[in-house]
Amino acid sequence: MKNILRIITLISFVSLTACESFLGDNENPNQATEATPELVLPNALVNTANLLYSFNSNAMWINGNTVNAGGYGGFGSVVTYNYTTSSYATLWTDAYDDLVNYHYIETESADDPLLAYSNAIAKIMIAYDYHMLVDVYGDVPYTEALQGTDNVTPKYDSQTAIYQDLVAKLNAAIDIIHNTENANAIGSGDVMFGGDMEEWMRFANTLKLRLLIRMADAEETSSFAATEFASFDTDLGFISDDAMVNPGYIATDNKQNPYWNAFHSDAAGSLAGQGRSRIPSIYTFSFYNGDKILDQGRGAATYRAFPADTPVGQLGELNNNPAALSSQTAWYVGTGTGANASNTIGLLKGRTAGVPLMLEAEAHFLLAEAYMKGYLSGDDQAAFNAGVLASYQYLYEDISGATSSDWDPETDFELYQEDNPGNYLVNYELAASPAQKLEAIITQKYIAYNFINAQETWSEFRRTGYPTIVEGSSNPERTFASLLSNSTRTDELPVRYLYSNTEFQLNGGNVPTGINQFTSLIFWQPQ
Numbered sequence: 403m404k405n406i407l408r409i410i411t412l413i414s415f416v417s418l419t420a421c422e423s424f425l426g427d428n429e430n431p432n433q434a435t436e437a438t439p440e441l442v443l444p445n446a447l448v449n450t451a452n453l454l455y456s457f458n459s460n461a462m463w464i465n466g467n468t469v470n471a472g473g474y475g476g477f478g479s480v481v482t483y484n485y486t487t488s489s490y491a492t493l494w495t496d497a498y499d500d501l502v503n504y505h506y507i508e509t510e511s512a513d514d515p516l517l518a519y520s521n522a523i524a525k526i527m528i529a530y531d532y533h534m535l536v537d538v539y540g541d542v543p544y545t546e547a548l549q550g551t552d553n554v555t556p557k558y559d560s561q562t563a564i565y566q567d568l569v570a571k572l573n574a575a576i577d578i579i580h581n582t583e584n585a586n587a588i589g590s591g592d593v594m595f596g597g598d599m600e601e602w603m604r605f606a607n608t609l610k611l612r613l614l615i616r617m618a619d620a621e622e623t624s625s626f627a628a629t630e631f632a633s634f635d636t637d638l639g640f641i642s643d644d645a646m647v648n649p650g651y652i653a654t655d656n657k658q659n660p661y662w663n664a665f666h667s668d669a670a671g672s673l674a675g676q677g678r679s680r681i682p683s684i685y686t687f688s689f690y691n692g693d694k695i696l697d698q699g700r701g702a703a704t705y706r707a708f709p710a711d712t713p714v715g716q717l718g719e720l721n722n723n724p725a726a727l728s729s730q731t732a733w734y735v736g737t738g739t740g741a742n743a744s745n746t747i748g749l750l751k752g753r754t755a756g757v758p759l760m761l762e763a764e765a766h767f768l769l770a771e772a773y774m775k776g777y778l779s780g781d782d783q784a785a786f787n788a789g790v791l792a793s794y795q796y797l798y799e800d801i802s803g804a805t806s807s808d809w810d811p812e813t814d815f816e817l818y819q820e821d822n823p824g825n826y827l828v829n830y831e832l833a834a835s836p837a838q839k840l841e842a843i844i845t846q847k848y849i850a851y852n853f854i855n856a857q858e859t860w861s862e863f864r865r866t867g868y869p870t871i872v873e874g875s876s877n878p879e880r881t882f883a884s885l886l887s888n889s890t891r892t893d894e895l896p897v898r899y900l901y902s903n904t905e906f907q908l909n910g911g912n913v914p915t916g917i918n919q920f921t922s923l924i925f926w927q928p929q
Contacts, residue, residue, distance in 0.1 A: 439507040439520040440586070444593045444649055446503035450527060451647040451757035453493075453500050454855070455660045457534055459676070460490050461856035464896060465848075465863060466882025468680040469717040472725040481718040481886045483896045485919045487903035494902035497535050498547070504528045505548040518578050518585035519599055523592070525575040526606045529568040530759070533613060536561045537861045538899045540924050541914055555909045561925050562622045565613055569630060572610040576638065579603045593649040594759065601641070608640045608765045615771055616865065620926045631777045640765040644796055646803075648756030658753040665731045666750050671740030677731030681713045681724065684878035689849050689869075693879050695828060696821045697849070699814030703748045703797040704852065706732050716878035718885035733853055745801040747809060749853050752801040763792040763850040764858070770843045774836065786830040786843060791815050793850035844868035864897060864927045890920045897923055 462468040463480050470477050479489050508524035511517035535542050544564045546556035579599045588597040595601040614630050617623035651659050655669045665677040682705060688694040690701035691709040705712040712732055715723030726732060729739045736746030745752035766789030773782035794811035805811065819829055826832040826842055833839040848859045848869045863869065872880040873892045883894035891897070896919040905913050916922075923929070 437506075439511045439517055439524070440588065440591045442503050442507055443520060443523065443588070444591050446500060446507065446527065447593050447647050448649045449496075449500045449503065450531065450759065452660055453496050453531065454534075454759060454857070455664070455757065456493055456496060457538075457857040458853075458855055459664065460493065461860040462680075462853065463717065464882075465856045465860040466683045466685040466717075467853055467856050469683045469715045470720070470723060471679050471681045471713070472715070472723040474679045475720065477720075481720075481884045482888045483884065483919060484888050485896065485900050487900050487906060490899050491902040491904065493538070493899070494535075495904060497531055501528060501531050502548055504531065515582075515584070516586045518582040519588050519602075520586075522575040522578040522582075522599075522606075523588070523602055525571045525578075526602060526609065529571050529575075529606075529609060529613070532564060533568055533609075534857060536564055537857070537924060539901060540898065540917075540922065543909070543912070555912060557912050558914055562617075562620070565617055565623060565925075566626055569610055569613055569617075569626075572606045572613075575606050576603055576610075576635075579606075580638070594645055594647045600639075601643075601645075604639045604641050605645055605760065607635075607638045608760065608768065610634075611640065611768045611772065612764075615768060615777070616861075616926045618775070618777060619865075619928075622925055627777075631772075634778060636778060636780075640769065641760060641762055642765075644758050644762050645760040646756035646758050648754075651754040651756070653753045659750075659755045659757060661757065662750055662753050662755070666734055666743065666753075667740050669741075669753075671742070673729070673740070674731070677733075678726050681715055681726050681732055683882055684714045684716055685871075685880070685882040686852055687712065687714045688879045689845075689852075695825065695849075697818055698821065699794060699809070699811075699818065700797055700849070703735060703809070704733065706730055706735050708735075716885060717882065718887065719878075720886075747798050747800050747806045749797070751799070755801045756803075758796070758854060761792065761796055761850060761854065763789045763796065764847060764855075765789075766792055767843050767847045767850070771840065774839050774843070782839065782843075783830050786846065787815075789843075789850065790818070790828075790846055793846070796850075840866060841868045841870065845870075861924075864924065867928075896920060897927060 470481065479485050504524045504527045507520055508528065511521040511524065532544065540561045541558040542564065543556035544559040544567070546553050549556065579602060590596070595605070614627045617627040651657060653669050658669060664674050667673055687705070690697045690704065701708045706727060713724040713726060731750070733748070734743070734746070734750045735748045736744045738744045766785045769778070769780060770782045770785035770789060772778040773780040773785055791811060794815050795805065798805050798809035798811050800806050822828040824832065826834070826838050827845050830839065830842050833842050844862050844866050845868055847862060851859045871882065871893060874894065875881045876885065883889070887894040889895055898919055900917060900919055901913050
């Protein structure tokens, strides 16, 4: 690998939001040195947490989790969907910046058996980052990407070929972990699983399941997925706890939990801008307040002043949406304001809380769908119920990961089922068809990932059409499409982002042409 890539990696290593207090001090800060894979890994994982935050916060505008608060304007393409090549452009550059780090780790560790675990983790996280890129852009640079000055104008690869290679990369990572005995332990440099390679293997297996389910119904990839499912090793397991990144966040600017920093307050206690300018949507809120589903437990753990006084609105309503709460964001349920805010349960647990890259709940919902469709053998109803319960458990955990003594996930899950008699979206055994079963699974995934991973639930909506909306409706309980949408689609929504303006400036000869945010589908979206 050329020196330019090492220089880029080292620059990102010391300059991005994972600061030196998370990673250890350099011996000589005035003299550039080569970073070892073990030293780059924690920074790369923290950057992935920041990257998911960016993908999530942008997708929340589209999938209904957030809308514009009253008293704020200037939302532009956020509410019209008239995207340009500048819209969400930092997703592209930030994703490839993060991929540079993982590519460096993978390359530098490839020929050293002692670094086999670093190599496996890099492969897994390359798959994690790349599939998010494909899910919003389609074809992207892959086989010729990340080569620094060796190739500054990489070609764009087919999105289906990329997905297939990502599965192969995950298979290779799983094989490395499963068959390696004498590699160096990762230890504290692993800020997600603390060096537990069994957890990494289960995470890779779960991510692989996510990708294969995407591929299974797509004409171009269905046979590939069927072959992979035929040899899928379920005995390796799936994540049985939430995959959390925490490098040791502290109550200092740029070193605290990125969601807290963006939606609650900075280290000095000033209310964050997104906490003032965004409120929950009426559509998403209706899955908690009884309009669609009554969810007393998760509603109270998700929204401040639930249910009567939580400010909610509709995307694109510029005149009548309520203002955000004056002293707290609507997603914080603790006590105290600003710098005096307490640690709590829910979504914004505290300044030093970890960032989930994947919830245990998703693993159960993926398995429920795989069982229901016959891709794997198992009990879909049991997996569905386990997924809903795991969602309660995550929300009821405090900043340390312990379930608060004031909250009982099992009891509240039972209450949830009792409060919604006859509703197959809650009581899975009432679903009378495969379509209803899939709707229940994806709707509960939408609820579990509310505010946490809108990137994933927007992808699932585009793939399945769930949770259900009424196309063309102006009723905010029936659709999350903006009132000011300029989409040409019957659902009045976009289906993707446009390629970044930096690509047209630096790699214009290879950027696919004719791309439209309303008509250019990702391969797994039905026509």
